[in-house]
Amino acid sequence: QQTMSQLIVSAMTVIGILVMMIVISPLLALIAVLTVPLSILVTAQIAKRSKTHFVSQWKSTGALNSHVEEAYTGHELVTVFGRSREVEARFEEQNEALYQASYRAQFISGLIMPAIMFLGNLNFVAIAVLGGMRVASGTMSLGDVQAFIQYSRQFTQPLTQIGAMVNLMQSGVASAERVFAVLDEDEEEPDRADAPTPANSRGLVEFSDVSFSYSAEKPLIENLSLVAEPGQMVAIVGPTGAGKTTLVNLILRFYELDGGKILLDGVDIAEMSRDDLRSRIGMVLQDAWLFGGTIRDNIAYGRPDATEEEIQAAARISYVDRFVHSLPDGYDTVIDEEGSNISAGEKQLITIARAFISQPSILILDEATSSVDTRTELLVQHATAVLRSDRTSFVIAHRLSTIRDADLIVVMEDGRIVEKGSHENLLLTRGAYFRLYNSQFVGAGA
Template sequence: MSNPSINRRPMHKNRMQAGEKPKNFKKSMGKMIRYIGSYKFAVPLVMIFAIGSTIFNVIGPKILGKATTEVFQGLAAKIAGTGSIDFTRIGRILLFLLGLYALSAFLGFLQSYLMSGITQKVTFRMRKELSEKINRMPLGYFESRTYGEVLSRVTNDVDTLGQSMNQCVTQLITSVTTIIGVLVMMLSISPLMTLIALLILPLSTFLVGNIIKRSQKFFQSQQEYLGKVNGQVEEMFSGHNVVAAFNREERAIREFNEVNDQLYNSAWKSQFLSGLMQPLMTFVGNLGYVAVAILGGFLASAGTIQVGDIQSFIQYVKQFTQPITQLAQVSNMFQSMAAAAERVFEFLEEEEEEQGDSIPVAAEDLKGFVDFEHVRFGYQPDKIIINDFTAHVQPGQKVAIVGPTGAGKTTIIKLLMRFYDVNSGSIRVDGHDVREFQRSPLREAFGMVLQDTWLFKGTIMENIRYGRLDATDEEVIAAAKAAHAHRFIQTLPGGYQMELNEEASNVSQGQKQLITIARAILADNRILILDEATSSVDTRTEQLIQSAMDNLMKGRTSFVIAHRLSTIRDADIILVMKDGDIIEQGNHEELLAKGGFYANLYNSQFEQTA
């Protein structure tokens, strides 16, 4: 296919409504776990390194407490005149502590390095699967959604997944390990002080649980409206000229502001509630410090524990509340991750185009016979737009399809190329039902030039060569000459190496059409489809293109959708459509002689011209 442009029917449709929770949290997270679980060796290593780093870090305060006790006892002995501070012993303790912290940092670096690699591989795989999925999706899916919504699945949702997963997995492991390790160390110092410290847990749990419950819906809402904002921005930028031409800037801004306000409201609420946990947990933690300091002082004076143990215990109380806060934050991230994962997996599980029979008919060396047998079709089963379409086309014939807007002309072409399948009847190419072909090879047999031109960012040479990637520069230039594009290309800065921008707005609409026609000529397909291909060029250029297209169409089956009937007078067959049916067919002279619907259309066009 030389031009993969498709009709677009933008609709703001999103399956997940504001404030709605993920439909199936366990299912989405289960799939994410399976994604991560495919890295059978790296994930266990991450867990081992994370646990090891945390354990060595947890042991540190207990050892530091021994150094403090050694200093305190040394000072007491010095004051009593019975001894002095043993700096050698203190030095050995601190050196050992330094080694523990260095080992903890090294293991932390290793787990961070491995987890970052896993995260990037997972997101790479997801984007690859999404990209491949897009190419297998039916045309109807994209005609019912904005491009920005689909783009949001590939960008924002996958980014959210990657960032959340990178933080969630390691933080979950380290937080749980820290809580267990700190609890063990606290019990080893003083069970009574541990009991007092644990009294803050119910209060912490109550506060964290309420915050998570309230913030969960806002994280989901934030992700949804982010996709809507992307879709709206993409539409406004791609259609900026139309917006300006109809003086709809204020309305576009108003519509954007409405969605943006919803995104703002959900985003600040989710971030505010998420950020509220830290100060609340700090306040609760401070209450614990006060209780521990009072009880620790009493126990130390009674000789039950050492002074250094009080210092260690206070550090452990701080470490104990911190992972609880982290677990709460991880819970929020899991909600955001689950919402994004659900949108990604929802897209990956969308129904795909059926490619055809398991043993498909070969699409090479087609002759060009095309038969429409009682074709009946509707985009929705209860709204039929093609009622009973029957036509027979011989190889090499030029078939024109004419009729008023909405008659079903473009729909017939979509059915021929299997963008949709017929409800009943059949379309046959060389005697084979198109459903017996795989879609991709079938479409390779067609060359297309559409009214809505499609060019990508790149040089003019690359855009023309898109029709046949192995074509030489000489063949590209020959195709441009046949399309009468060579002359104007030479006048452009850079000629064939001129870079077209993303919207190809640095060439005129007529020039864009000439480039797409050159691409179709280069593709040299057996069956051609021209959907008002000369609508954007002036009369003189139209005549030049028409002669070039006549040469191109010799010996090839061609379908021409035309509104300007003067361009299809030499067609072998003219199919006149109205309300989904063929009401007349024949060549130009035969249809004029009948004096029917075609004659009225043709004469009315020339009357308007006159």
């Protein structure tokens, strides 16, 4: 902002001084004006060369900052594996790259002011020589030449200031390009003004010939059809990369479908508003994420207007209260930024309570028990069983022990449903689920 205001002031100053020089001597004014296109040409050429280095400078700055943050947050892992020297060596390498890019950018852009000053001095010499000749011939007075020389000096000073500002603007433009790269990404489609809403929240979810891919060259989910009845617990299993998490992300409209449709209580979710859709869904992610604040605040994040009784009820259902009472400050215990003052299992239970308190009609558990021990896993299963009768549940799991009592087990491979049924029936068919089950239990027992 300051640079732009200075730029405007300098431009107005140049215009005012130019008018006065024309009044005194149009010929000398023409000579003085010749420095303007020359200054612009020189500035443009230098700026063009320095821009590449400014872009490299900010890219190197981003890479270095990312490396420092990564090394800081993962310092325990770095220490355990004895990789401190490698981290330091990479820091030195990236820091040197930043130094070189910054040096080149500042050196090249720093030539703008000396170049403009040199042109200004040439202009001063030309005006002094020609003005002296005109005084000798009697066509101009000595006072007019003296006044003109002073104006010419003031005329080149703003040009020099503009050159200095170009240096700062080049750095700003290089930074702005990185911001604009994010802003230029495709916007999500806006919600309809007359978006429909389900007449009732039963939790009926229907996939009808759903197709989706992250890139057109690599199809992921093709012509998938599935019905989850209200109150059912639907378990989705399969190898890594089968499309399990993608499937539930499509319910949340994190991505738009390539084909087919998903119905929630008879309404196409593509026509519903995103806020309305997501307010009906509670989700617990594989990586438990807690915000800085108290345990009470983190539970209430699912519904900010929840009462103290509702918060504690959700904590009891998810067994959070079992460990909260052992903490000195109870629900007022402040969780630090990294959540290091509570265990991974306790963090997962809090995220489950956060999902429960929102009272969704659909509950999604994405590997919710991956970070908990066997005892906590049983607590999570009991909590899920209590809520299952009132809402449709989608459970993504690699540990098949958590989904034995599911109403429907869906086995996915390469984005397709290869099997579906109950635990007992799928074992009898001796197909993909049978192989997964044996790899975890029979193989482990052997």
